[in-house]
Amino acid sequence: MARENSTPDRHAITRRTLLRKAAMGTLALASGVDDIFGQRLARSPNIIFILADDLGYADVSCYGRPDLKTPNIDRIAATGVRFLQAYANSAVCTATRTGLITGRYQYRLRVGLEEPLAGNHPEVGLPPEHPTLPSLLKKIGYGTTLIGKWHLGVLPKFGPLKSGYDHFYGFRGGALDYYLHNGTDHRDDLWDDDVAIDQMGYLTDLLGSRAVEVVNDYAKSGQPFLISLHFNAPHWPWEAPGDQAESNRLRYGDLNDFDGGTQKTYQRMIEEMDLQIGRVLEALDTHGLTENTIVIFTSDNGGERFADTWPFTGRKFELLEGGLRIPALMRWPARIPQGRTTDQVAISMDWLPTLLAAAGTAPDPAFPSDGMNLLPMLTQNAAPVPRRLFWRYKANAQRAARDGDYKYLRILENTFLFNVVDDPMERANLKERRRDLYAKLVTEWYEWNATMLPEIDESYTDSFTGAELADHIGAKEASGKADNPVTPKASPEGPR
Numbered sequence: 263m264a265r266e267n268s269t270p271d272r273h274a275i276t277r278r279t280l281l282r283k284a285a286m287g288t289l290a291l292a293s294g295v296d297d298i299f300g301q302r303l304a305r306s307p308n309i310i311f312i313l314a315d316d317l318g319y320a321d322v323s324c325y326g327r328p329d330l331k332t333p334n335i336d337r338i339a340a341t342g343v344r345f346l347q348a349y350a351n352s353a354v355c356t357a358t359r360t361g362l363i364t365g366r367y368q369y370r371l372r373v374g375l376e377e378p379l380a381g382n383h384p385e386v387g388l389p390p391e392h393p394t395l396p397s398l399l400k401k402i403g404y405g406t407t408l409i410g411k412w413h414l415g416v417l418p419k420f421g422p423l424k425s426g427y428d429h430f431y432g433f434r435g436g437a438l439d440y441y442l443h444n445g446t447d448h449r450d451d452l453w454d455d456d457v458a459i460d461q462m463g464y465l466t467d468l469l470g471s472r473a474v475e476v477v478n479d480y481a482k483s484g485q486p487f488l489i490s491l492h493f494n495a496p497h498w499p500w501e502a503p504g505d506q507a508e509s510n511r512l513r514y515g516d517l518n519d520f521d522g523g524t525q526k527t528y529q530r531m532i533e534e535m536d537l538q539i540g541r542v543l544e545a546l547d548t549h550g551l552t553e554n555t556i557v558i559f560t561s562d563n564g565g566e567r568f569a570d571t572w573p574f575t576g577r578k579f580e581l582l583e584g585g586l587r588i589p590a591l592m593r594w595p596a597r598i599p600q601g602r603t604t605d606q607v608a609i610s611m612d613w614l615p616t617l618l619a620a621a622g623t624a625p626d627p628a629f630p631s632d633g634m635n636l637l638p639m640l641t642q643n644a645a646p647v648p649r650r651l652f653w654r655y656k657a658n659a660q661r662a663a664r665d666g667d668y669k670y671l672r673i674l675e676n677t678f679l680f681n682v683v684d685d686p687m688e689r690a691n692l693k694e695r696r697r698d699l700y701a702k703l704v705t706e707w708y709e710w711n712a713t714m715l716p717e718i719d720e721s722y723t724d725s726f727t728g729a730e731l732a733d734h735i736g737a738k739e740a741s742g743k744a745d746n747p748v749t750p751k752a753s754p755e756g757p758r
Contacts, residue, residue, distance in 0.1 A: 306402075306486045306621050307594060308555040310477075310546075311613070312539060313362075313490070315355065315411060315497035318565025319587045320572045321532060327570050330529040334540030335591070338559050342593025343602045343640055349664075350563040351610040353578055353585035353655055354378045354724065355436060356413050358562045358610050363394045363414070363425070365614025365631035369654070369714035375721040377579075377656055378436055379413060387415015390424040393626040395614045396488055397426025402623050405485045407476050408432060410469050410492035423456060427490075430455055431472045437517055438494055440465040440501040441509035464503050466495050466531070470538025474545045481549035486621070491542065495535040498523070498566070502530035520730060528568035553595045556620060558613065561588040567731060573686045579725045581653050581662040581671060582688055594620070597641045606639045607649040607664070652710045656717050657725035657740035663707040668696075670703035677755055679703065704755040708748070717744035 319325060322332040324339040351361030351368055356378035360368035368374025373387050388394070396406040408422045410432040415421065422430040433451040441464065452459055461468060473491050480487040500523030501508050512519060539559070546552045564585040565571045566578050576582020590608060592598065597620075611633035618624055625631045638644040653662040661672040667683040679693040679700040693700040725740045 305554055306404075307596070308480070308486055308551055309399075309404075309488045309617055309621075310473075310542065310555060310557045311488070311490045311617075312542075312557065312559045313410075313492040314535065314559070314561045315492070315494055316563065316566040316569065316578055317496060317532070317561035317589065318569025318571040318577075319574060319584070319589055320570040321496070321565060322536075322589055324591075325589050326572065329525075330533055332532065332536040334536045334543060335559055337540075337543065338557055338591045338593050339601075341595060341600050342557070342591060342598055343604055345590035345592075345608055346603055346605055347607045348560065348588050348590035349586045349607070349609045349651065350561065350588050352377070352653065353563050353580055355411075355562045359411075359414055360388065361609075361611040362562075362613060363388065363396070364392060364629070365395065365611050365625055365633050366629065367611065367632045367652070367714060372715065373414060375656075375715060375718060377721065377723040379415070380436070380722045380724075382416060384416060384419060387420030388425050390420070392425070393629050394426045395617060396422075396490070398614075398618055398623060398626065399488050399621055400426050400428070402621060403486065404621070405480055405483070405487040406490075407487070408490045408492065409472050409476065410490070411436075411494055412492075417456065421456065429476070432469065432492065433494070437497055437499070438465060439499060439509055439512065439517060440494070441506050464534070466493060466534050466538055467503070469493055470541050473538070473542045477542060477545040477549070477551070481545075481551060488617075493535050493538075496528055496531040496566075496568075500524070500527045500531070500568070502527045503534050523568055525568055556592065556594045556617065558590070558592045560590040560610070562610075564588060567726075575687050577726075579655070579657060581655055581660040581673070583669075583682060583686060586653065586662075592640065594640075597637075599643070604639060604646065606636065606646040607651070608636060609633065609649075609651055612636050650706065652707055654711065654714075654717070656721065656723040656742065656744065659745040661707055661711075663703045663710070665703055665706060668692075668699060668703065670700065670707060672755065677704075701750075704750050708750055712748070716746045719744050 320327050322335045323330060324336040324344060351358040354377045356376045357368045357374050360371055360374040376386065379386065400406050406427045407429040408427045412422050412432060412434045413436050416434055431454050435451050438451055452461060473489060476489055499512055499517045499519040508522060546555050563578050564587060569577060571577060571584035574583035574587050576584035578585055615625055615631045615633050615635040616637055619635045619637050639646060648666050650665045654660065658674050663670045667681050669680045669682045671678040677693060678691045679696055680688045681692065723740055723742050726734050726737060727739050728735045728737045
């Protein structure tokens, strides 16, 4: 039978304390504490990782959106650091989530080729044997809970509990209706651990309420914790609090909701997510956990149709800056100075090495991270480190590389070189003026791509067409065919 309004298994949390105590020595040494068995033992930080879904770069007020208020997200920025050059690992959800949880380019894994994972594919998912952020933290005594969206494979082979999470409350697929229908659960995809449940309420509120409960439980146990709070908002369907009528309209239709939504609805969805984030922050305050809890807020990719991506062009499914640039905030009052911004270029897969370092551990040496530990820039005010980052997206044969301030971009047969610091809208194509630099970035992309899994015809990919979005006039449905030229000379990037 399904469980209603269930809370995490406190006995399971208690059992983890033995592992926590066994790991204390390692954590203390990593933190530089000499008196391992005395009262001076440093506590490892708690971690709350908050992930919005399809949120645009400027969709919160601390990034400039003037027509909505997000005081709680802004509070994270005011008491921590705001990234000005943060990227998603991909322009779509499953691929980014693969990079986030593994700390590696998603193209190293079959599931990372899905853009996104669509339908019920029982053989495609995140391999349980692959080390993840939660599994590595769990090894050193952390309690680990995922609340919200998974989208990295379905039972029986794949799931949060198989990849390092002690507990899971949320949904496994890519999207969920925000409301209940006639006593059934949220489109048959709301779970408490591995048990499907029926539960009334607005989805964003349910996720926030469960997060508060979990914070309360971990506070009582004294166990360090990772809470991954992965909201569905503001992903379609476009349903804000009180919009049950829209939910009923879509009951037997397409949740993509191409004929629905307004700016006001979208804004209310974001504001409700902000309200729930405020409840979680208040729970930390109540238990005296704020000082030594890392809170991160970011998005899984660039914005969708109602998003504000200013000053960038492009959106989800596209390797233009608007499809990749995301808000990213981090606070850790015990270690990170307040109210700062950083120009450090960052990407989703950086969070694994960064958070492991904060906890006093490191990635599995057999699966080295492709990301970078950001702590020196955040806690020691070190100068930003130049980055070299790479992307590809199967729909429309998209490729991109960023090296320093410059970005190589290919969409279909069109190729570009932009200075994305001076020209964030990607208007001035410099590939002829800087042919040497253009050739260098193209070569770098091909050398990197040779180390990744090749594209395959079988993987799903998605993009917007002119029939769906008027500002994409002329855009056709992507073929989904793999594009794997092995050298620049075999492609449009080669000599003319």
